[in-house]
Amino acid sequence: MAKRKLYECYSCGERKPYQQMTGKKRIRRRTRGECLECRRKRDASNRRLWDMRFRTKQAGAFMFLTREQLTELEARTNCAYCGEEFNTTITGHKQIDHVMPLGEGITARGNLTAACSSCNAGKHNRHVLDYYARSDKFTDELLDALIADLAAQNQCTPKSMRGLLESSRELMSERRAAECT
Ligand SMILES: [Zn+2]
């Protein structure tokens, strides 16, 4: 039996048979194509990015998020709020959460984290500091780690990041109180 020719995928670098490749035209031109698996993964992450864009628009907020940033968040293994691993019976699956609620903030890497579905449901549209105050699992260490991560993304110090969160929490509770009266 003749040995099947293999083609290199430009995304994963693996060599695969013709049937598992996309970009047949490129292959015919002898430039590299992408494998179906990589294409599917990319389409799925693009869809999640579009979902996020849609939800952001619905909330009347702005979005500054790249696919790479979303991929980085999605690659996380532990919840930012309880520290537990994703996909256990307690934590449930991974979700991307707005640290300051979407209606109050923006969709940007500096306002996003990965949380388990259990914490995300518990937090709902609360501010991160309000959730911290009422959750037993959300420890000081976890809050410090979250603030350090957001500060790095926003290119500020953890101290000013904490200040930003505190003032946004105040603004938010003032606004919500005003809406109720
Ligand atoms: Zn590939």
Ligand SMILES: [Zn+2]
């Ligand atoms: Zn959690």
